[in-house]
Amino acid sequence: MSIEIKAPTFPESVADGTVATWHKKPGEAVERDELLVDIETDKVVLEVVAPASGILKEVFKNEGDVVLSDEVLAIFVEGAAATAAPAAAEAAPAAAPAAAGAEVIMSPAARKIADENNVAGTDVSGTGRGGRVTKEDVVNHIKTGSKPAPVAPSVAAAPVSVAAGERVEKRVPMTRLRATIARRLVEAQQNAAMLTTYNEVNMKPVMELRNKYKDLFEKKHGVKMGFMSFFVKAATEALKRFPAVNASIDGNDMVYHGYQDIGVAVSTERGLVVPVLRDTDSMNLAEIESTIGDFAKRGRDGKLGIEDMQGGTFTITNGGVFGSLMSTPILNPPQTAIMGMHKIQERPMAVNGQVVILPMMYLALSYDHRMIDGKEAVQFLVTIKDLLEDPARMLLDI
Template structure:
């Protein structure tokens, strides 16, 4: 039975997508739920998987082509994978391969085994005729007995020697995600009265608190205690005290939000994405750390969904993880403010008339002056500074 493989149904905010990568080619046998193609949109990469066991018959949209919501991408023929496989996998030859000691593995099983460096001979086969299934590989990995497969020697491909004096250039099309990021950043600078105020925070109290409790925290909650959760909680408290910083602009209307949804910028190979922590006022440090860690992992794997990145009333970006000492973050419209964290660096500071070496961090708050006055912006950043330099304030709400 033939089945139409269609593009996903895009949300109203996404007009179309681009075919990024075909993982299967026409005539290739496919198992149910195996990845067929990636569709890149302005915000995320969406995966289209096989609806059943069968064969990819014909592809209508090649890599790089634009597709609309629910547009037909390919024709899929449903049927048993073994029955629809190429003639090279005929029963007689399969038996010969088995007799020669070669394992029979499904395509999905072979892919997972190769990705995890598992030798086929180490896997217990439970499929028909001694076939290794995807479940066999997954179960083998769960037992923790997986051994790295011996790497086969690969002959190095000859590399053409560069011509002396040659000036090499490489032209690569901008991805949809990066093009959208660029467009939004330019619009933010053109359409907002953006200013940035700076302050610095002594990180010693937070660092000492973290050092004291990090082992017990991880033991109880199963999460490592980082710095970002402290900044999220401090920002949440400051947003409650300064509603204009937590607001957004909708035309000539100022929309004040009675909740705190904080976006956390995550760097990926395809560009910067901003998944959102919902209702941070009700979240504990462990939940914040766990959610951010999940965002980072799914961001690297291209698994973040539309719902993860929509909305948000405030954004935090951390250039310090890359070594940035100071920067000017750009607004994430329609939000009216964004805070930038930076590198923690020891500096000589005057404390009670004495010079002390303290771990200091610069904080930057970029804000839309059309809605936020300079006084509010400065006081907002000072509030975060005070909360971080005395973390007990966050517990006592003072």
């Protein structure tokens, strides 16, 4: 029985998608729920799997083609015998492993499996677009135990002459996610009256509290205590005190939200994504840490869904994990503010007339001046500082 393989049903916020990678070729046998193709949208990569065991008969959309919601991608034959692939595929020579030293392009899933099994990318024959090594290539390599054929010694070949000053370039198409990030950041700078205010926070109280209770915290909740949960709780409290920072702009309307949905920027191989913590006022530190950890893992594996990143009333981004000492974050429209965390750096500080070495962090709050006055922005950041330098205030609501 022939079955139409269709693109996923995209939500209203996603107009179309692009065929990223076909994991199966026409004529190739497929097991039920086996991955057929990845569809890349502006926000996430969606996977299309086989509805049953059978054969992928014909492909209508090639890699790089734009597809609409529910558009037919291919024809699948259920229950067909695993016959030979088309003649052209039979005649085609097997892809050769990458030469030693050559750059190997691998999908995130393929690289994860290769690392777990100590398989070098150069040992695997890439069958994807442009020699890309797919997940199936690595799995097949592990199953067969194939190794790259030894290179036969050759007579001294004439050296390849390279013109003086020649420089190698590689042109790679921008992914939809990267293009969307670029477009939204430019729009934010063009449409918002954006400016940034800075402050610094003494992280010693939070670090002492974390060092004192981190073992008990992990034993009870099964998750490590990080710094992000403290910043999320402090931001939640500050957002309740300054509703304009938690608002958004819709045309000529200012929308005040009676809840706190905080987006946490997560860096992935495909680019920056911002999954959202919902109703952070009702979450405790353990729930925040667990949810952020899940976001990070699914982000690396390309498993974040569109629903994970929709909405959000405020955003926190942490460049400190990469060593950034100070930066100016750009707004995440239609939100009116974003807070940037940075590296914890020991610095000499004046305390009661004495010079003391303290672990300090710069905080940056970028905000839309159309919605938020400078007074509110500064007071918001000072509130974050006060709550972090005396964490008990969060518990006492003072």
